[in-house]
Every structure is written in structure tokens, then in C-alpha cells.
Amino acid sequence: MFESLSLITLQQYWWLIVSLLGALLVFLMFVQGGETLFFSIARTEDEKTLLVNTLGRKWEFTFTTLVTFGGAFFASFPLFYSTSFGGAYWVWFAILVSFVIQAVSFEFRKKPANLLGAKTYEIFLFLNGLLGPLLIGTAVGTFFNGAMFSLDDMNRVTWGTPFRGLEAVLTFHNLALGLAVLFLSRVLGLLYFMNSIENTAIYERSKIQLLYNTVPFLVFFLYFVIALLFKDGFAYQPETGAITIEPYKYLHNLVAMPVNTFMLLIGVVGVLWGIVSTLLKGGTKGIWFVGGGTVLTVWALLILAAFNHTSFYPSVFDLQSSLTIENASSSRFTLVAMSYVSLFVPFVLGYIWYAWKAMNNKKISTEELEQEHHVY
Amino acid sequence: MIEGLDLALVNWSRAQFALTAMYHWIFVPLTLGLGIIIAIMETLYVKTGNPEWKRITKFWMTMFGINFAIGVATGIILEFEFGTNWSNYSWFVGDIFGAPLAIEGILAFFMESTFIAIMFFGWNKVSKKFHLTATWLTAIGANLSALWILVANGWMQKPVGMVFNPETARMEMTSFWDVLFSPMAVHKFLHTTSSSFVLAAIFVIGVSAWFILKGRDIVFARKSIVVAAIFGFLASIYTVATGDSSARSVAHDQPMKFAAFEGLYNGSEGAGLVALGLISSSETDPSNENLKDFTLKIEIPNILSYMAFMDWDAFVPGINDLIRGNEKYGIMSATEKISRGKLAIEKLKAFKEAKKAGMVAQADSLKTEIMSPDFQKNYFSYFGYGYISDPHTLVPSVPLSFYSFHIMVVLGMYFILFFLMALLYTLKGKIHKHRLFLKAAIWTIPLAYLASQAGWVVAEVGRQPWVIQDLMPTMAAVTKISAGAVQVTFWLFAIIFTTLLIAEIKIMMRQIKIGPKSEGGPSHV
Numbered sequence: 089m090f091e092s093l094s095l096i097t098l099q100q101y102w103w104l105i106v107s108l109l110g111a112l113l114v115f116l117m118f119v120q121g122g123e124t125l126f127f128s129i130a131r132t133e134d135e136k137t138l139l140v141n142t143l144g145r146k147w148e149f150t151f152t153t154l155v156t157f158g159g160a161f162f163a164s165f166p167l168f169y170s171t172s173f174g175g176a177y178w179v180w181f182a183i184l185v186s187f188v189i190q191a192v193s194f195e196f197r198k199k200p201a202n203l204l205g206a207k208t209y210e211i212f213l214f215l216n217g218l219l220g221p222l223l224i225g226t227a228v229g230t231f232f233n234g235a236m237f238s239l240d241d242m243n244r245v246t247w248g249t250p251f252r253g254l255e256a257v258l259t260f261h262n263l264a265l266g267l268a269v270l271f272l273s274r275v276l277g278l279l280y281f282m283n284s285i286e287n288t289a290i291y292e293r294s295k296i297q298l299l300y301n302t303v304p305f306l307v308f309f310l311y312f313v314i315a316l317l318f319k320d321g322f323a324y325q326p327e328t329g330a331i332t333i334e335p336y337k338y339l340h341n342l343v344a345m346p347v348n349t350f351m352l353l354i355g356v357v358g359v360l361w362g363i364v365s366t367l368l369k370g371g372t373k374g375i376w377f378v379g380g381g382t383v384l385t386v387w388a389l390l391i392l393a394a395f396n397h398t399s400f401y402p403s404v405f406d407l408q409s410s411l412t413i414e415n416a417s418s419s420r421f422t423l424v425a426m427s428y429v430s431l432f433v434p435f436v437l438g439y440i441w442y443a444w445k446a447m448n449n450k451k452i453s454t455e456e457l458e459q460e461h462h463v464y
Numbered sequence: 465m466i467e468g469l470d471l472a473l474v475n476w477s478r479a480q481f482a483l484t485a486m487y488h489w490i491f492v493p494l495t496l497g498l499g500i501i502i503a504i505m506e507t508l509y510v511k512t513g514n515p516e517w518k519r520i521t522k523f524w525m526t527m528f529g530i531n532f533a534i535g536v537a538t539g540i541i542l543e544f545e546f547g548t549n550w551s552n553y554s555w556f557v558g559d560i561f562g563a564p565l566a567i568e569g570i571l572a573f574f575m576e577s578t579f580i581a582i583m584f585f586g587w588n589k590v591s592k593k594f595h596l597t598a599t600w601l602t603a604i605g606a607n608l609s610a611l612w613i614l615v616a617n618g619w620m621q622k623p624v625g626m627v628f629n630p631e632t633a634r635m636e637m638t639s640f641w642d643v644l645f646s647p648m649a650v651h652k653f654l655h656t657t658s659s660s661f662v663l664a665a666i667f668v669i670g671v672s673a674w675f676i677l678k679g680r681d682i683v684f685a686r687k688s689i690v691v692a693a694i695f696g697f698l699a700s701i702y703t704v705a706t707g708d709s710s711a712r713s714v715a716h717d718q719p720m721k722f723a724a725f726e727g728l729y730n731g732s733e734g735a736g737l738v739a740l741g742l743i744s745s746s747e748t749d750p751s752n753e754n755l756k757d758f759t760l761k762i763e764i765p766n767i768l769s770y771m772a773f774m775d776w777d778a779f780v781p782g783i784n785d786l787i788r789g790n791e792k793y794g795i796m797s798a799t800e801k802i803s804r805g806k807l808a809i810e811k812l813k814a815f816k817e818a819k820k821a822g823m824v825a826q827a828d829s830l831k832t833e834i835m836s837p838d839f840q841k842n843y844f845s846y847f848g849y850g851y852i853s854d855p856h857t858l859v860p861s862v863p864l865s866f867y868s869f870h871i872m873v874v875l876g877m878y879f880i881l882f883f884l885m886a887l888l889y890t891l892k893g894k895i896h897k898h899r900l901f902l903k904a905a906i907w908t909i910p911l912a913y914l915a916s917q918a919g920w921v922v923a924e925v926g927r928q929p930w931v932i933q934d935l936m937p938t939m940a941a942v943t944k945i946s947a948g949a950v951q952v953t954f955w956l957f958a959i960i961f962t963t964l965l966i967a968e969i970k971i972m973m974r975q976i977k978i979g980p981k982s983e984g985g986p987s988h989v
Contacts, residue, residue: 155540163565192537244551426567450589
């Protein structure tokens with residue numbers, strides 16, 4: 089089945105899968121966004137416990153998606169994995185540490201004799217919620233603005249600055265994407281609270297916060313998108329592999345890939361509709377519009393970064409070291425083998441959906457927590 | 465090829481990986497084994513309808529949850545460290561190594577993380593049978609995730625199903641099934657998971673013994689011991705069997721590792737097994753501090769030959785044979801392997817230079833030569849030796865390998881006896897009278913962890929200097945970064961993981977003191 093596909097088709101297929109995982113990760117970062125809101129939404133300890141437990145039942149999805157995103161990138165585009173992780177050392181470790189402290193915090197927070205105290209674990213969650221989306225968003229910004237690496241003829245990476253990736257924050261366009269992802273995750277977190285918690289006070293406070301977080305999200309997101317349309321991009325010649333700077337490259341990509349552009353527009357409309365309808369009409373379904381819109385928008389942006397002969401991880405230190413889906417991918421054999429594994433993805437999504445529905449068919453409440461054996 | 469190699473960088477990178485792997489492995493075996501034990505207990509609850517089994521299941525589930533969280537925390541670092549600290553390795557083997565890692569995420573991690581939520585929070589939300597299914601799927605998901613990472617590790621110990629592509633300067637997969645069903649990978653998975661079941665069973669028995677010693681929750685403790693002792697006994701027998709077949713794979717594919725952990729310096733026909741030994745501090749070979757002889761040893765004749773090759777008189781090569789070569793038995797010397805490896809590297813360099821200079825014909829001819837079966841077999845299979853300058857660096861730390869292996873084996877034998885006694889005493893209904901055994905059961909918990917860690921020391925220290933057997937030495941795999949940066953992250957993780965470990969132990973001990981609760985109340989109070 090997959091054997092008959094050309095190498096470039098397989099490479100594109102795997103970029104679509106990795107991008108979809110990245111898009112789902114951004115949606116699932118409603119957990120991170122929610123973690124930054126405990127102190128501003130909750131007024132009492134019981135309310136805080138309610139918020140923590142609401143997210144505590146979902147944090148593993150985000151975590152697993154991050155790990156699978158990393159694994160899938162390693163399998164399909166190992167040169168990106170070795171170049172970015174080996175090169176942007178400090179950025180990735182900052183992201184990873186924030187997830188390490190998150191992983192224990194839900195479980196340990198309320199347990200007696202937890203050594204550090206509940207407050208410390210709540211701060212750990214806040215730090216994860218702040219640094220995770222901000223740094224991941226900023227790191228993804230380098231897909232459009234480039235990073236400081238070079239590769240030798242054995243594909244070994246050398247980084248151009250001693251800051252090992254942290255210099256990405258000095259490019260405002262990267263930072264704007266990071267901030268947009270951070271505020272989007274907070275918007276998603278608020279909508280998830282409104283959807284899943286049986287508590288009027290929390291609902292009302294979340295609605296107010298929704299407005300406060302939508303404004304900065306829109307400012308940074310629109311800046312990012314508009315600047316993207318006018319900036320130079322990194323094109324490659326498929327015949328020679330040579331990388332060149334092309335003015336308005338991403339605008340050209342939008343024009344050249346109308347289906348993707350349509351998906352981007354639908355995604356943005358979905359995000360806006362979810363937010364606006366919740367602000368104006370109330371309700372609890374906003375998370376699905378904003379969540380679905382987020383997946384489509386991020387997916388489209390990541391396709392924009394790599395398709396139509398575009399370098400998805402350009403080097404501004406040594407242009408010809410830039411990575412493309414053609415020069416960074418696994419071999420044909422591995423992509424074919426992995427493609428068979430990808431057939432399981434709909435089945436995995438199916439049981440996740442089923443389990444999610446089974447667990448979320450009733451809203452979480454303080455009364456339920458009082459009956460619960462396992463409480464965070 | 466590895467100009468300007470910084471040994472401090474290599475050592476700190478190794479230390480960091482060892483630190484994170486060893487911390488991770490404190491938590492993983494308990495998750496793997498306890499998941500199954502919990503599923504068995506819940507099955508008994510669903511089958512019998514006895515609420516005591518539900519209470520027992522929920523208590524061990526609380527232990528599972530505490531342990532699982534920190535296992536996840538330490539695990540994420542390991543996955544990404546392949547890229548951050550071993551980027552040359554990541555590229556060299558990413559075409560093969562990445563696939564199991566991705567499959568692990570898609571097929572195993574999602575199963576685990578989806579159903580664990582139902583396992584913990586679904587008691588009042590889904591049917592009994594659905595809940596039981598979720599518990600089993602969580603346990604299966606955890607063990608499946610072990611499968612894929614151990615397949616990857618098995619491939620590093622015995623690379624199969626691949627070919628070297630000079631164009632991309634990396635190994636490329638040619639057979640997924642060869643990688644998945646490599647005997648080394650299969651043995652490694654079976655031995656690692658069964659030994660994890662042993663550890664978890666010991667944990668359950670040890671904690672239950674504490675309750676009996678305190679004279680509380682006796683029914684809970686006895687029922688827990690029965691399940692854990694049967695499960696642990698079966699797992700320990702299987703661990704011995706898989707350990708035996710695993711050792712035979714090592715003898716065949718990693719003879720230096722085998723010689724190191726058996727403390728065999730000079731090979732012989734009908735080689736004896738050093739059952740117990742004390743390695744001398746005096747050196748038998750002044751050029752290599754690793755080569756030390758025994759001050760004291762108890763040796764059983766011919767056993768090693770039989771264990772390694774199922775033949776009482778078979779020749780088992782020793783460390784000296786593998787370094788100096790042994791013509792009689794067709795063993796190539798390390799010097800010869802090094803010269804062949806250097807030639808393979810030179811050919812690759814020449815190919816790259818020809819490509820760069822645009823000399824197409826010359827590049828094509830070199831590529832054909834490199835890819836030819838003869839070159840692959842006789843030269844490229846020694847590629848990693850080309851990075852080695854001193855043959856004696858091909859010997860791993862013998863004392864560390866030898867002692868770790870023997871600690872693991874001796875404790876493994878003790879565990880079988882331990883499970884038998886636990887089962888016997890419990891079934892006779894007299895376990896509360898054997899206070900010495902109950903106290904020993906508590907102290908067996910750290911011994912199980914010691915054996916488990918020792919097993920990984922044998923596997924990973926024993927294969928040094930290789931990160932991929934014969935193809936890539938550890939020093940060539942490392943990311944080019946300052947040693948200082950790695951030092952910073954090493955100490956950062958040492959502090960974070962140690963703090964979290966202390967927190968975990970304190971929380972677990974408090975939960976044990978609280979004990980199993982009656983139905984209804986939240987578990988954190």
C-alpha cells in the first residue's frame with residue numbers, strides 16, 4: 089500500500105502527521121493555560137482543588153502528546169531531532185524541566201508528607217503553564233525565522249552562539265508566537281473550566297478572564313500572522329537542494345496552497361467564533377470551537393512552514409545547512425514501515441474520544457470530589 | 465572524524481545519562497509489575513464481588529499513582545536526551561532507533577495515559593467491567609511501552625536489519641521485523657519485564673509484612689501476599705530462564721561484555737564459572753587498570769562453557785583473547801579490527817571529499833565499494849573500531865560488571881526462595897508467627913531495587929566503550945557542547961530528582977501508615 093508512494097509523498101505524509109500531533113499538542117495545552125489560572129480564578133481552597141482536579145484528569149494527554157510528538161519527529165525527521173535538540177540545548181532543557189516538575193505536582197500536591205508543601209507544587213504547575221507554551225511557541229517561531237546552526241558533511245551540528253537556542257527570544261517575531269500560544273492556552277484553559285466544572289462562580293470569573301486573555305492573544309497572533317505574510321522566507325531548489333531567500337515566501341505559499349489557506353481561515357474563524365459566542369451568549373461549547381480551530385490553524389501554519397519547497401528549519405548561521413522535509417527525513421523504508429503504524433492513529437483517537445466522553449459525561453463538582461477515592 | 469574530542473564532555477554526558485536512566489529505573493519496574501498485580505486483584509474483586517478485594521486494589525492503586533507520576537517525570541528527560549546530549553548518535557541511528565520510540569508513543573503511551581484516568585477516576589463513572597478493562601489496558605500499555613524502548617536498546621547491543629548509507633552517513637533500516645524480533649531484543653524485553661514483576665511482588669509482600677508486624681489490616685495483608693507471592697514466584701522462575709537465554713545472546717554477540725561480567729581474563733575450553741569471587745587490587749596488566757585478577761574465587765568447572773554455548777567443552781574467549789586475538793579459535797585481534805575500522809572511515813572520508821569536489825565517477829565507485837557485501841562484512845562491521853586508539857580501552861570496567869552481575873544473580877536466587885517461603889507461610893495461615901521472615905521481607909524491598917539497578921549496570925557498563933556495538937563508540941556519539949553546560953544540567957537533574965525521590969518516599973511511607981481505607985473517603989487525607 090505505502091510501498092507504491094514516492095519518497096516525497098511519504099515525506100509529506102509524515103510532515104502532515106507530525107504537524108497534526110503538534111497541532112493537537114497546542115490544543116491540549118489548555119492544561120498548561122489552566123495551570124496559570126489557579127491563583128486568579130480560585131477564591132477558596134475548595135475552588136482551587138476543583139480547578140486542579142479538573143486539569144489533573146487530563147494532564148497525561150498533553151504530556152503523552154508531547155512525548156509522541158518528539159518520538160514521531162525523531163522517527164520521521166531525525167536530522168531535525170539531532171540538530172534542534174542537540175543545538176538548542178538550553179531551550180529544550182528549560183521546556184523539559186518545566187514538564188518534569190509538572191508530572192509530579194498533581195499527584196503530590198495534596199498528599200500528606202509531600203516534603204515541599206502544596207504551595208510549591210502549585211507554583212511548579214504555574215511555571216509549567218507559563219514556560220511550556222511560551223517556550224514551545226517561541227521555539228516553533230524559529231521554523232519561520234531560522235536558528236543559529238551549521239552541519240558538517242557527517243551531519244553533526246555546531247551551534248553559532250553560546251546561548252544554545254535562548255537567543256530565539258531576541259527575535260520579536262518568535263516571541264510573539266510564544267506569547268500568542270501562551271495566551272491561547274489560557275483561553276483554552278478558561279473555556280475548559282467553563283465546560284467541565286459545575287460551579288457558577290468559577291464560570292463567571294472564567295468568562296471575565298476570557299476577555300482579558302483574548303485581547304493579548306489576538307494582538308500577538310495577528311502581529312505574528314501579518315508579519316509572516318510580509319517577511320522573507322527560506323526556499324529550496326528541489327533539483328539541487330540549494331537554499332535561497334525568497335521575499336514574501338509565506339504569502340506565496342498561501343497562494344500556492346489554497347486548500348491549506350482555507351483550512352487556516354476556517355481555523356481562525358473557529359477560534360474567534362468560540363471566543364466571541366462564549367463572551368456574548370455564554371454556554372459551555374466554546375472549547376470545542378476554539379479547540380478545533382486551534383488544531384486547524386496550527387496544522388495549517390506548520391504545513392505552510394514546510395511545503396511548497398520551503399525549509400522548515402532554516403539556518404541563519406549557515407544557510408545551506410537549513411533543513412527541509414527532503415534532506416532531514418528518514419529513509420524510504422523507515423517511512424513506509426512507520427506509515428503502516430500510522431494506520432493505528434484513528435483507532436487510538438477513537439478510544440481516546442470514547443474514554444474522554446465516558447469520563448466527562450458529568451461535570452466535576454465539589455460534591456463529586458468528596459466521594460472520590462483519588463483526589464489531587 | 466572526532467577532532468578536538470573533549471573527554472570531560474563525554475564523561476559528563478555519560479554521567480548525566482546514567483543519572484537519569486538510573487533514577488527512571490527506580491520507578492519503572494514497580495509501575496510495570498504493580499500494574500499487573502493491581503489488575504489481578506481487581507479481577508478477583510469483579511469475579512468474587514468481595515468488597516475487600518476492591519479495598520485492596522484501591523490501596524495498591526494509590527501506591528501505583530504516586531510511583532507512576534515520578535516515573536513519567538524522569539522518563540521524558542531520557543527520551544529527549546538522545547537528542548540533546550547524543551545528537552551525533554541520534555542522526556547516525558535515527559532511521560532505526562526513532563521508529564520504536566514513535567511506536568511506543570502512538571501504541572503504548574496513549575493506551576496507558578487514556579485508561580489510567582479511568583482506572584483512578586472511573587470507579588463511579590463507568591461499569592465494573594469497563595473499569596477492569598481500563599486497569600488491564602493501563603498495565604498492558606505500561607509493559608508495551610517497555611517493549612519498544614527495549615527493542616531500541618536491544619538493537620544498540622546487537623545491530624541488525626540495517627545497512628550503512630554513505631550518502632547520508634547513517635545506518636538505515638532494511639528489515640523492521642529483524643529489528644523487532646532480534647533475539648537480543650526479545651530476551652532483553654522478557655528478562656526486564658519479568659524482573660520488574662519480581663520487584664513489584666517483593667514490594668507488595670514487604671509492605672504487607674509491615675502491616676502484619678504492626679498487627680493491623682491482617683486480612684488485607686494476607687490476601688495481598690498470596691497474590692504477590694504466586695505472581696512473584698512464577699515471575700522469578702521466568703526471570704531465571706530469560707536471564708539464561710539473555711546471557712547466551714551476550715556470549716554470542718558481545719563476548720567482551722560476557723567475559724567482563726564473568727571475570728574471565730583468559731579463555732579456555734571447558735571454562736569454569738566463578739560463582740563467587742573477590743577481584744584483586746593488584747593489576748595483571750600494567751597497561752590497563754581494568755584488568756585485575758582474583759584474590760579469592762569459588763569456581764565451578766565447565767559450567768560457563770555449558771551456559772554460554774550448551775557444550776561442556778566449548779571454548780569461551782576471555783578478555784585477553786579478545787584483545788590479543790586467538791588464531792586457534794578464529795578470534796581477530798583488536799589491533800586488526802582497529803585497522804579495518806580506520807580503513808572504513810578513510811573510505812567514507814574519501815567518498816565525502818569526492819562528492820564535495822564534484823568528482824562523480826570517483827564518488828560513485830567509492831559508494832559501490834562501501835556498499836558491497838564484502839566491504840560491509842569485512843570492514844564496515846568494524847567501523848567503530850576506527851575511532852579507538854588504544855585496544856585496552858575496549859575493555860569495560862571488569863570489577864563493576866563482575867560485581868553487578870553477581871549481585872543480580874545471587875539476589876535473584878534468594879528471591880525465588882523468598883517467594884516460596886512467603887507462599888508457604890501464608891497458605892498455612894501462620895505467617896504472623898514468622899516475625900523474622902516478616903522483618904526480612906521489609907528489608908528485601910531495597911535488595912530488589914539493588915538487583916534491578918545492578919542488572920542495568922551489567923547491560924550498559926558492560927557494553928562500553930560502545931554506544932552501538934562495534935559501530936559507534938560512546939565518545940563519537942556525543943553532542944558538541946561545552947562540558948560545563950552538561951555539568952550544569954547534570955547537577956540540576958541530580959537536585960530535582962533527588963528532591964522528588966525523597967518526597968516520593970515520604971509520601972509513600974505516610975500512605976502506608978494510613979493504610980487501606982474504607983470506601984468513600986478521598987485518598988489524600
